[in-house]
Amino acid sequence: MRPQSVADAVRVIDSVHEIDVSDLPIPRMEIELSAPGEDLTPEGEWHDSPRVMALVRLHGHPLGVLFLDGSAGPSRQVHAAGIWASLRPRIDTHLAADGLPDASTLDDLVGSTTPTPPGCERARDAVLSSPPLISVVVATRDRPESLSVCLNSLLASTYRRFEIVVVDNDPSGDDTATMIAERFESVRYVREYRRGLASAHNRGLAVAQGRIIAFVDDDVLVDRHWMTAIAQGFAETDDVGCVTGLILPEQLETPAQLLLEHRGGYGKGFDLKIYDTSGHRPDDPLFPFAAGQLGSGANMAFDAEILRAMGGFDAALGVGTRARGGDDMSGFFRTVVAGHRLVYQPGAIVWHRHYRDMAALRNMARGCGVGMGAYLASSLVFEPRMIVELIRCFPRAFAKAFLPRTTSVESQPHPWPTELVNVERRGLVVGPAAYAMSRWRARRIDERCGS
Structure with a gap:
C-alpha cells in the first residue's frame, strides 16, 4: 500500500534507505576517483556526519550518487569497497568508452597515465578548441x-x-x-x-x-x-x-x-x-x-x-x-x-x-499536476x-x-x-x-x- 501522508512517507524512506531524518542535514560533497591523494576530498572538506551525499566522478564525468558514512572519515581505503561495489559497472563502461583497460581496484584509477588522454577528455578538449x-x-x-x-x-x-x-x-x-x-x-x-x-x-x-x-x-x-x-x-x-x-x-x-x-x-x-x-x-x-x-x-x-x-x-x-x-x-x-x-x-x-x-x-505537487x-x-x-x-x-x-x-x-x-x-x-x-x-x-x- 502507498503511504497516506507526508509523515508516513518519510518513515518509509527511513526504513528503505536507512537514512534517519534525525541525521539531517545531510551534507553533499564530490569525489573524483582519478584524483591523486590518500583522501576522497582533494579539493574539499570531509563532513563528519552520519550520512554524506557524494557525487562520484571519473575524469570529471558523473557516475552516480552514494550515501556514505561520514563518521568513518575521508580515507579512500575505508570507502573503497562500498564505492567499488556500487559503481564498478559504471566505471567499467566509462573506461571502455574511453578506450582504457578495465580496472581491478579504485587504486588503478588514480593518477594512471596513458599515451593519449581518455576519450572523454579528448571530446571535451575538442569542444573547447572551437x-x-x-x-x-x-x-x-x-x-x-x-x-x-x-x-x-x-x-x-x-x-x-x-x-x-x-x-x-x-x-x-x-x-x-x-x-x-x-x-x-x-x-x-x-x-x-x-x-x-x-x-x-x-x-x-x-x-x-x-x-x-x-x-x-x-x-x-x-x-x-x-x-x-x-x-x-x-x-x-x-x-x-x-x-x-x-x-x-x-x-x-x-x-x-x-x-x-x-x-x-x-x-x-x-x-x-x-x-x-x-x-x-x-x-x-x-x-x-x-x-x-x-x-x-x-x-x-x-x-x-x-x-x-x-x-x-x-x-x-x-x-x-x-x-x-x-x-x-x-x-x-x-x-x-x-x-x-x-x-x-x-x-x-x-x-x-x-x-x-x-x-x-504540496504547492509544487499541485503545480506539477496543473x-x-x-x-x-x-x-x-x-x-x-x-x-x-x-x-x-x-x-x-x-x-x-x-x-x-x-x-x-x-x-x-x-x-x-x-x-x-x-x-x-x-x-x-x-x-x-x-x-x-x-x-x-x-x-x-x-x-x-x-x-
Missing part, C-alpha cells in the same frame, strides 16, 4: 540573493565563450537591478513585464546572441563543466534541437527536501540518452507526450535557430501564469515532434535548492496532428495517473504519499481549463499591446 557562443538566460523575480549565488557559479565556469542574460520578470522593485549593477557588470539585465516564466524566457531569447540558448533557474548552482557539457550534448549527434542535463539537490536539510529527492527529485539518471520519434524512440507508449522524462526547465538548452523557428515558448504556460508550469515540457515535446533530436547529457550538472517545507511541497494538464492541452493547440496519437495513448495515461497501483511499498523505492498524489491528480484535471484561461489572458494582453 566553442560555440552560449547565451545563458536566467529568469528571476524578487530573489536577488539567490540569483547572486547562481550568477557566481556561472562565472566560475571552465567554459569561456558565453554571455549571461538576466530577465527580471515583472519585479516589485529595483533590488535585482541594483544588485546586478553593483556586483555583476558583465551580466546583461533586461525586464519583462508580462508575468510568467515562458514570457521571461522568450524575452531572453529575443536579446540573446548565442547559437545555443541555455536556461537555468535562479535557485540553482551550476557545475563548473556545465556549459562544456551542454556544448558536448549538441555535438553528440546531428540535428540536436535541445539538450537537458542532470539536476541534483543543492541541500538536504529538511524532511521535505529528503522526501522529494528520494521520490526521484529532478534527476533523470547518469546515462547519456538521445530521443527522437524514429530511431531513438524510447520504449514508452506515452512518448512523446510524457515529456517530463526528457528533462526539466531548471536545466535545458536549445539550438537558438530551432527555438525561434518554433516561436519560442508558449506564453500561456509556466510559473506565474494560471497554467503554473508545462512550458519546459512543451518545448521538449515540440522539438522532437518537429523532427529534431533531444539529448540528455548527465555531465551538464546543476544543483537545485529543493523546497524546504511540506506546504511548499502544468501537466495545461501542457497536454497546449500540445494539441500547437500540434493538432498529434490528436490521434494522444487518443491512442489516453487509456494508458489515464491508468498511470488515476488508477491505484497494486505494487507494495517495498517495491517502490521512492513512495509518494497519497495526499500529494491526490493533489497532483486534481491539478491534472483542472490543467486544460487553466490553460484555456491563461491563453485567453495572454491574447488579451497581446491585443492591448498591439502585437
